Amino acid sequence: MHSNPMVLRVTPTQLAVWSPPSVGKLKFNCDGAFSANMSDAAIGVICRDHFGDFKWGFVDKVKSISAFMTEALALKRALMLAVDLGHDNVIFETDCLSLLKCVDAKAPDMIDWRSRSIIFDIICLLGTKVGFSLSFTPRG
Numbered sequence: 001m002h003s004n005p006m007v008l009r010v011t012p013t014q015l016a017v018w019s020p021p022s023v024g025k026l027k028f029n030c031d032g033a034f035s036a037n038m039s040d041a042a043i044g045v046i047c048r049d050h051f052g053d054f055k056w057g058f059v060d061k062v063k064s065i066s067a068f069m070t071e072a073l074a075l076k077r078a079l080m081l082a083v084d085l086g087h088d089n090v091i092f093e094t095d096c097l098s099l100l101k102c103v104d105a106k107a108p109d110m111i112d113w114r115s116r117s118i119i120f121d122i123i124c125l126l127g128t129k130v131g132f133s134l135s136f137t138p139r140g
Contacts, residue, residue, distance in 0.1 A: 018137075023050045025089040025131070028078045032062075032070030032096075039063070043074035045081070065114055071096035072118045075103075075134075079125035082132070089131035095139040103134060 021027040027048055034041040041064035046057035060077070064070040075094055082090045094100060102110045103126065108119035126132050 018052075020048070020050050020052050021089075021091050025050060025091060026055065026082075026087055027091045027093060028082060029093045030071070030074040030078045031094070032064070032067065032072075032074045034064055034067040034070040041070040041073075043070060043077060045074060045078040066112065068096065068098060068111060069115045069118065071099050072115055072122065075099065076118055076122050076125065079122060079132070083125060083128060088129050090129070090133075092126075092132065092134050093137050094134070095137055097136055097138075100134060100136045 018029070029046050029048075030043070031045075032041060032043045040061045042059060043062055044057065044059040047055040049055055062070065062073050064073060071094060075092060078092055082092075098111070102108065102119055103122055106123055108116040108123070111119065126134060
């Protein structure tokens with residue numbers, strides 16, 4: 001395993017405006033949609049380069065029990081794809097501050113036990129590449 005991933009933080013009062021990654025990096029924006037009234041949830045990931053050009057993306061249905069778990073599943077899937085595709089320099093961006101805090105603290109026990117294995121996987125996947133980092137951008 002490599003050194004800890006760098007975590008970038010912004011304050012919730014800042015405007016949520018997409019900003020491109022630096023040259024040579026990709027940015028994966030991850031999001032989840034959850035409704036307590038439905039048995040399915042949805043996740044989505046979009047990948048763009050430093051020009052802001054779309055590289056690829058996907059949406060998928062997932063089984064989830066909470067908004068937090070849905071956001072975590074989106075991030076985990078993005079990380080798995082980046083590793084599978086051989087990307088080394090990637091910023092993973094989420095709008096779920098509690099997810100970022102849990103991953104940054106390397107503390108899966110901070111959250112519901114049913115999401116702990118997902119958080120553990122995220123922490124491990126982030127540690128596989130020195131060029132992986134996680135950032136928070138509040139929803140605009």
